[in-house]
Structure formats: C-alpha cells, structure tokens
Amino acid sequence: MAAATVVPATSVIANLKLLNNYNYDEWSFRVKIYLLAEDLWDFVEATTEPPKPEDGEAEFKAWRKNNAKALYAIQSSCGDDTYSLIGGITTAKLAWDTLEEKLKPAKEELVPHEDLNTDPTSKDGNSNLNKNLAGHDSNSSYFSEFGQDQPFLDFVTNGDWDSAKEYLDINPDVIRKRGSISGATALHMAVVLEDEDMAMSLVELMAEEDLEIQDANGVTAIGAAANKGLAQVAKCIVEKNKKILTLPCLGDMIPLLTAYSSGHWKLARFFYSLTPLEALLRDKRQRWR
The missing domain is CATH 1.25.40.20 (Ankyrin repeat-containing domain)
Structure with a gap:
C-alpha cells in the first residue's frame, strides 16, 4: 500500500482567510472542514474530560499530540486581533468554544424592508x-x-x-x-x-x-x-x-461520505439511496490504494 501524502497544516491553514471580528461563520466552517479531514474534530467536540498521565502514558501522549495539532490549526488561522482571545489557552476545545462565544454573531429576526411592500417600480x-x-x-x-x-x-x-x-x-x-x-x-x-x-x-x-x-x-x-x-x-x-452525487464535494469525498463523516445519518442515507454503485466502488478503491 502506497504511503499517504501528508500535507503540512501550515500550507493548508495559510490559504484560509484569517479570523477577524466579522467573519466567524465563514472561518468556523472552513476550519471545521480542515479538522474533519485531518480526523481532529473530535478533540474540539469532545464531551468528556481529556485523559491524564495516570490514565495511561500512551493514551495521554496520543491525546496531547492530536490536541496540539488541532489547537495549532485554530491558532494559526486567527488574526492578531482574535488570537489574543485564546493566547493562553492550551486545549483545542476551550479555544474553539471561546472564539464561538466571543465572535459568533447572534441570529437576528429578518424584518422585510418597507419598500418591498409597495409596487416594485415607483412613479419616477x-x-x-x-x-x-x-x-x-x-x-x-x-x-x-x-x-x-x-x-x-x-x-x-x-x-x-x-x-x-x-x-x-x-x-x-x-x-x-x-x-x-x-x-x-x-x-x-x-x-x-x-x-x-x-x-x-x-x-x-x-x-x-x-x-x-x-x-x-x-x-x-x-x-x-x-x-x-x-x-x-x-x-x-x-x-x-x-x-x-458522484463528484468530490469536500476534499476527495463525495456528498455521501461528507454527510456521513459529519454525523448527518438521515442525509447520508438519502445520498446512499441515489449514489450509483460504481461511484461507491471507485471511492473505496481510491481510499485503499
């Protein structure tokens, strides 16, 4: 089996627009995709306490390494004005949660523009x-x-x-x-x-x-x-x-695998019901080369 090509995090993150005070939604979507592709999203979304050295040296070292990778990706994609919000934080989960709390815009109720309730063309x-x-x-x-x-x-x-x-x-x-x-x-x-x-x-x-x-x-x-x-x-x-349905839509993944990897099972089943068998077999062969 050929060795997988490893793309350094710096080359990927460098292509992302840095997080500022106004683009959290776009930034979080793109960084989440990167972390999913690198199998690091679980360290951001974790609901349990991280392991401690006394829980087992191998488990703790593996967690520490992957947490550092995820944290580095988050830190490296922050601008100077937003990095200061997480500068002293040592876990990817807390860094992500802090940025979400500070920068995610509140959803506002949309109010129709009063002009749209009149004739589209005015007298002039x-x-x-x-x-x-x-x-x-x-x-x-x-x-x-x-x-x-x-x-x-x-x-x-x-x-x-x-x-x-x-x-x-x-x-x-x-x-x-x-x-x-x-x-x-x-x-x-x-x-x-x-x-x-x-x-x-x-x-x-x-x-x-x-x-x-x-x-x-x-x-x-x-x-x-x-x-x-x-x-x-x-x-x-x-x-x-x-x-x-047969075309890569996120990295090298077709829609079915993207929905599956994101935990949207009903949507994944919908894609599966319509995706041609040859596309599934082709994707499997590519992944096991």
Whole structure:
C-alpha cells in the first residue's frame, strides 16, 4: 500500500482567510472542514474530560499530540486581533468554544424592508432595488469580495431575497460569480449561513454546471450543505444535477461520505439511496490504494 501524502497544516491553514471580528461563520466552517479531514474534530467536540498521565502514558501522549495539532490549526488561522482571545489557552476545545462565544454573531429576526411592500417600480421610474443600493452600507457585510456586485451578496447574506432576485434580473451572471479570495458563490454563502430558503431560491435559478462550482478550498455548495446537514438544500441540488452525487464535494469525498463523516445519518442515507454503485466502488478503491 502506497504511503499517504501528508500535507503540512501550515500550507493548508495559510490559504484560509484569517479570523477577524466579522467573519466567524465563514472561518468556523472552513476550519471545521480542515479538522474533519485531518480526523481532529473530535478533540474540539469532545464531551468528556481529556485523559491524564495516570490514565495511561500512551493514551495521554496520543491525546496531547492530536490536541496540539488541532489547537495549532485554530491558532494559526486567527488574526492578531482574535488570537489574543485564546493566547493562553492550551486545549483545542476551550479555544474553539471561546472564539464561538466571543465572535459568533447572534441570529437576528429578518424584518422585510418597507419598500418591498409597495409596487416594485415607483412613479419616477426608480426601482426599489435602486433605492436599496443607494442606501446600502457595504461595511455591513461580513464579506467584501464581489467588487461592484457586493450589494447582491449583501442581499443574500441578509436574507433579502426580493432585492437579490431583482438584482439578478438585471445582472443574471452574478449568480455564478466567485469571491476573489474565498472563491465562494452566493449559494455557498447562503448555505454557510444556513439560510435554506435563500439557498433553494438560488438553486432554482442556477444551471446544472453552476452547482459544481468549487470554492478556493475545493468545496462545492452540496459539500457545504452535507457538512451542515441541510437536507432540503441538498435534495434541491440533487434534483437539478444528479451527477453531483458522484463528484468530490469536500476534499476527495463525495456528498455521501461528507454527510456521513459529519454525523448527518438521515442525509447520508438519502445520498446512499441515489449514489450509483460504481461511484461507491471507485471511492473505496481510491481510499485503499
């Protein structure tokens, strides 16, 4: 059996956008994927006390080594302003929990814009979309990678489908535009934010091949949905592009294995019922080379 190729953590983490005070959702999703791929997520998600030297030297050393790997990945992906929050912490679990407590944004109830309750076009010919753009504050978004189309992404991340749809009516190609750094599409962002209604609305307007777009880390939208356990989004994507069940969606894993490795058993069973046998056999052969 050929030896597995080991990719140093520094080379992977270096490609991630550093955690700051405004991008926790995107950061946590990407770092969790990395830790899952390296079999280190259990040391973050642990519900039991870590072993002590008196519990057995071998067990303690194994835990200490893997905890250090996970902690290093978390620390290395923090910016200067966020590293200070965990600088003295020695376990990956406590570091992760501390960052989540300090930086994870509270979910706010979305209130429809009052303009959206009126006729889409005002008497002077200016649409509500133009009004929203005029009053748009680009600093309100967690992401700023879309250039002149940034307002569209902000409509998506704020859950404002009516304005997003109106923008798409004028600029239809922006639905497949990728962020300049993350490589993520608007659909990726909606999935990361777990806005299922927004995600499914975007899928309806996307071409089959658009659903195969990968972000800078090689993650497709269905890979993100499988990791999050968003069953309705995943089903919506599969209904439009069944080929996607056989394509790598997170690293070298197909959607079935991504859902399984993330603990979403019902979604994994759904994928299993539709995934062609040859794709399962091919994946097995690749993993046992």
